[in-house]
Amino acid sequence: MKVLYAHHPEDFKTYTTEKIRDQFLMGTVFLADQVELTYSHVDRIIYGGAMPVEKALTLDAGKELAAEYFLERREMGVINIGGPGKIVLDNEEYALGNKDAIYIGRGTKEISFESDNPETPAKFYINSCPAHKKYPTVKVGLDQAIARPMGQDASMNKRTIYQLIHPDVLESCQLSMGVTVLEEGSGWNTMPCHTHERRMEVYFYFDMEEDTRVFHLMGQPTETRHIVMSNEQAILSPSWSIHSGTGTSNYTFIWGMCGENLDFDDMDHVAMKDLR
Template sequence: MDIEIRNPWHPDDAKHYTTDRMRNDFLIQNLFTPNKVRLVYSHVDRIIVGGICPADEVLKLEAGHELGVDYFLERRELGLINVGGEGTVILDGEEFVLGHKDGLYAGMGIKEVAFKSTDPANPAKFYMNSTPAHRKCPTVKITLEMANKRPLGSLEECNKRTINQYIHPAVCESCQLSMGMTALDVGSNWNTMPCHTHERRMEVYFYFELGEEDVVFHMMGEPQETRHIVMRNEEAVISPSWSIHSGVGTKNYTFIWGMAGENQTFDDMDDVAMKDLR
């Protein structure tokens, strides 16, 4: 199991970053390698972003030296959404079968976490977010149908989309983690614009359902010091609380968002007027 450490950033420093530095610090690539667990530990709210792709092996989630505990969920909670073929998550011996776009919330205190695929030729791809927790919440499997749905935008504004809230107070209990999936309609390519920040929470985006020749220009930075990162299929990006997080693609796409911080109030946002963007 590979855990990469990412240190935090001050917005005054990020103003001077080159393209390579932006990509090196904020972009997360190569999340899904067959029979590998890939984790990135960000010191921004200590979120862990991961990709788990069991092919013909059973993969285990272990704590490692970086967490300083005996097992991964000793002081953490976990959310994941399967973006690949059917697979199974095993939590202390109990099995949860997840189809494409099924999600799962696992609470603090579970000692053994393992993953396997139903068909090695079409392996599961478990995209994962994990945050520190101070209390145990019940484990819940969340299908796309169970997610709380919020339609937003319009075709005229190129941003018609549906927000599917998976780990959210309207769906299941969690300690601090929030997680969901936003799908853009055909003919729409903008997400989260007009944009916002939320000082009380950080966020991670994971873009998928893009073709080989498609990209998303992910917008970030302070509202008056915007930058962009060119992103491709199945890549994630870390967004500190001071940064906007919007994107525009060469076609419609889907992305998974995960948040950690002071609250779980989805609409607690500091909106940015379009005239103030630079």
């Protein structure tokens, strides 16, 4: 598990391209028959992926958590972006198809991941954060999500936001997750942009062609930087940073948030004239 420490926005202004990539980009999220995780000191979020192919994979606490089991003091959200598979939670099975999600409450002791077919393995994308209370485990299909169409063709940002782990769908302590799907011909996401000082965010880009790239924008609104991302990569976005971008083609991404509140629309909007 890679550990990332918090970054001051004044220090971030001096970062080179390589340092930004090292400190914020998770370049490899999925490896066959492995669990790949990053632990950030920004709101103590853990994110990454589990890709079972030939065997089931278990999720253990490890030294970093100093816990008896992974969700002893945490909650977790998982979204499958691959072939059909299942998650086994304390001997109870949950089947997850493509873009199905599951919220797993604090106190779940045994967690394992399996694929139905090694030829088309499941890819379980994971977000986890500290939890003060146990809420029920709930599976949510994309058809059960709150769908919010946004944008328009003229501004090249026509997209649908699917809220999967969200207060209007299920209860959680502080974790929110969902999927945003951009339509063909659209590339921009969240512009005019915003920050949300009370929550951090992780983006995971996927469903991209091999040569498609996303130019992800981050940094303070008056000190923006970009990072070039390819398919199935994740990026950490602290609360002081914008999280916007555009692609060479349309793409899909998972957003995950944790922090002070669960209000999805609690945003500090940035006027276009103020961006630098």
